[in-house]
Structure formats: structure tokens, C-alpha cells
Amino acid sequence: MAAAASANPGTAYKLLLSCPEGLPRSRVSVKFDPSIDRIPHPDASLEESIGEIWNQRLQQNPSLYNDTKFRYGGHALHRSDESNQEYCVSLHLGLTDYRTFVGTNLSPLWEKFLVPCEDDSVCCQHMSNPLGNGAIVETSDEKIIVLQRSNNVGESPGHYVFPGGHSEPQEVGILAHQNDEKDVAGLTERISDEMFDGIIREVVEETGVPASSLTEPILIGVSRRETNVRPAAFFYMRCNIDSSAITELYARAQDGYESTKLYAVSLKDLRDMSQRLPGCHLGGFALYELMRNALESS
Template sequence: MAAAYKLLLSCPEGLPRSRVSVRFGPSFDRIHHPDASLEDSIGEVIWNQRLQQNPSLYNGTKFRYGGHALHRSDESNQVYCVSLHLGLTDYRTFVGTNLSPLWEKFLVPSQDDSVYCQHMSNPLGNGAIVETSDEKIIVLQRSNNVGESPGHYVFPGGHSEPQEVGILAHQNEEKDVSGLIERISNEMFDGIIREVVEETGVPASSLTEPILIGVSQRETNVRPAAFFYMRCNIDSSAVTELYARAQDGYESTKLYAVSLKELREMSQRLPGCHLGGFALYELMRNASESS
């Protein structure tokens, strides 16, 4: 059996927002596939079928993952930083490439992941490993109404949103490029806090500042997601109560607060990218125990 995930980036010591930056531009956008009929299937077939099944679908803009680069931040070469390479894509293209029954036809044979996935939408998802004050880990069970991984266990998460920082499309005449880049970099971290608050009901004030622990990619449909770690100063029983009051019932149906052993037992029901997130968390734990 093929591995369920691939780790594209592992940061076992955890990187704060001061050590994570972005490069953003159309050079990291998806490249159209040369097969016109395959390209046409994205909107004319796959998206239209989805719309008929669910007329409330919304074609929102997403950040596209186009790779990353590591660089040293000081003369001593002890501290490294990560630059995430981001373009733009949208939900319709995601449904028509990554979630298409024809997804494998969009891949290009290459050892370079950015070439391998160049025709894919590949919106950068996010996920958070959140530890409660009594050292339990928060896991959600996805509802059966969602388009991806219905009924599976997942970590809280979703996507950072371009519209949160005022981006709807690439602007050639952007006046304040460094300000834009800083807003996008911050959205990587603010976005995951927002997702955790919305999906679990815990207040943002109860969470520590997230640290980036890596990026994993699901082998099936090559879906990438950035994973973060944070602690919550509320215990698991109070978190469960908050979830019951805040929960809107659409994306998830139940919250579990589990031990590491219980999480390992549940891991077969995690989608590949979240299984990769769990692997990144274990690498972080091992690094902190051995340091």
C-alpha cells in the first residue's frame, strides 16, 4: 500500500511567525494543462455537476501552494527561516483538479513537487494540533455534508483566506508590496487561530501563539496543508462544553479530546494530509524530548 502522505516540509522545533515569510505572485499560480479537453472538464463538467448537487457552493479565492525555500537568518547559521511560495487559485479549480476523478491525469512526472503538481489547484490548507491544559489533543469528526473526507477525524483547520487581507486577484500596480507580503505572512498564522476558534468554540485568548511545524501532502489528490501547534489553557471537559455551544453542525459533528495513545488508534481514520500533520507533531515531540 502506498504511503498516505508525503512530508514536504518538517520544522520539528516549531517556527514562530517571525521566522515564516511568504513570496507571493503569479509565478506560483497553476499552469493550465495542454490537453484542452482535460482543462475544459474543470468548469464544464466537474464544477457544474457539483453545483447541481449543491447549489450553495461558493467559488472563493484561495492561496495556492507553490513550494517553499529555507534560508538562514543570521551569520552563525544556527537559525533558519522558511519562505512559503504562494500564488492564487479558487475553489472551482480545486474541485476540478484535486477533487476530480481525473486528478492523476493532471500530474507531470517529476521529482520536483512544484513541477509534479504544476497543473493542480493545490490550495494550501491548514490544520492545528491543539493541546488542552490537561494534555489532551483536540480532534473533530467531519460531518457527512462536506465535500472532502466526510465522516473522517481531522484536526481543526481549513484555509487561510486571501480576502481576509484584501486580495481578490493579482495586482500589477501594487504600491506597497512589502506591506502586502507582511499581511499575507500574518494571515498564515491569524488564519489558523480563526479556524480553531470557529470550529471548536474556544476563545482566541485561551490559545498560545501558533508555531509552524511543517507542510504535508496527501498522496491521494496531492492536497497540501500547513500544520501548526498551539496550546489551549482550558481543560478538555470545558473545551467539549464550549464546542457544544458554538458548534454550527455543518463541518463537524463531534469534538474529541484524546490522549496521544488514543490519537494513534484513531489515525487510520485521518485523511492523508492530517496523518502527515500527526507525523509532524510526533517529530516535534521527539525533538523537544531529545533536546
């Protein structure tokens, strides 16, 4: 897929998956399997550094806590059935946790965990790679919601980002892989729903807008920040509230402490701000523009 270089390495990105027409949840499924989990690095000292770095971060910020996350291990495309030419996406997910993310992707030694390989899943097999999410939300007056990250957060402090975070395994009752899982189809369906429910939850918590004001999200792709090889799935949705009212709602947002300000900006203004977006979010913006171009040409 496409990649973008930059004078600022933190804004460089790679598009791992692009869905310009936008995929509803009916066309997104998951493959959830322990084989997609991270593979420990054969260098024992590098593996030990994960715990050492986590302990250092805990000393600096005792409020940090470990949490299970879905690990991104790639995707596959397939047709929905023989009579229907619409394609569907299967996201390949395993499990990881925040501690391992801090000790691999966010480690000063992160490049040592990479395997030289064109295959992205092999290249990143020793990485935690939790699948983040982000939402391009258009207001009723055709502005786009952008947040400025707090300086106290562990990732991209002070940067502009789209609302988002992570889908959560705990939301669907997953704490670890179960070898005796009776209802595999039901489990994967719940995880697939959590990909969509999770991004709605993040937008509501981070901006203060009610879920009832949002259209059903559509998946527009997956981007990866080249620095730290951080992957994130991006979704598009509209909000039936205008930008001035959203600014007022933001003051009461549940997770407002993660950001310091909400901006509702035009497409032109967003392009001007783009070099202050971390690479995975700049990739999200690129996916949004591909979606807009596809709509305009259809």
C-alpha cells in the same frame, strides 16, 4: 522529505516540510507571485472538465460557492542573518480558487493533471493545490482536539481531522494579483500574518474556544495527501482550557456544522484513530510526533 505508504491510499502522505522545533511567525515569510499560480494543462478537454465537474457539483449541492485561495507552490529555507544560525522558511504562494480545486485535486481525473517529475512543484503545476491548514491543539489536561467531519462536507466526509481549513486571501484584501502593487513588502507581511491568524480563526470557529485561551501558533511543517495531492500547513498550539470545558464550548461553535463531534483524546487514543485521518492530517500527526521527539531529545 519523508513519505508514508498505507494499505488505505487515502491515508498515504508525504512530508513536504518538517520543522520539528516549531517556527514562530517571526521566522516564516512568504513569496507571493503570479509565477506560482497554476499553469493550465495543455490538454484542452482536460481543462474543460474543470468547469464541467464544478457544474455537476453545483447541481448536487447548490450551496457551494467559489472563493479565492492561496496556492502552495513550494518553499525555501534560509538563515535569518549572518550572525544568527536559526533558519527561516519562505512559503511560495500564488492564487487559486475553490472551483479549480474541485475540478483538479478533487476531480476523478486528478491523476491526469500530474506531470511525471520528482520536483513537487513541477509535478503539481497543473493542480489548484490550495494550501489548507490544520492545528494540533493540546488542552490544559494534555489531550489533543480532534473533530469528526460531517457527511455533508465535500472533502473527507466522516473522517477524523484536526481543526483547520484555509488561510483566506480576502482577509488581507486580496481578490486578484495586482501588477501595480506599491507596497510589496507590506503585502507579503500581511499574507505571512494571515498564515498564523488564519489557523487561530479556524480553531476558534470550529471548536468554540476563545482566541485568548490559545498560545501563539508555531509552524511544524507542510504535509501532502498522496490521494489528490492535497497540501496543508500544520501548526501547534496549546489551550489553557481543559477537555471537558472545551466539549461544552464546542456546542456553540460558529462552524460546528462542518463537524458532528469533538473528541479530546490522549496521544495513545489518537494513534489508534490515525487510520481514519485523511493523509494530509495523518501527515500533520507525523509532524507533531517529530516535534515531540525533538523536544524530548533536546
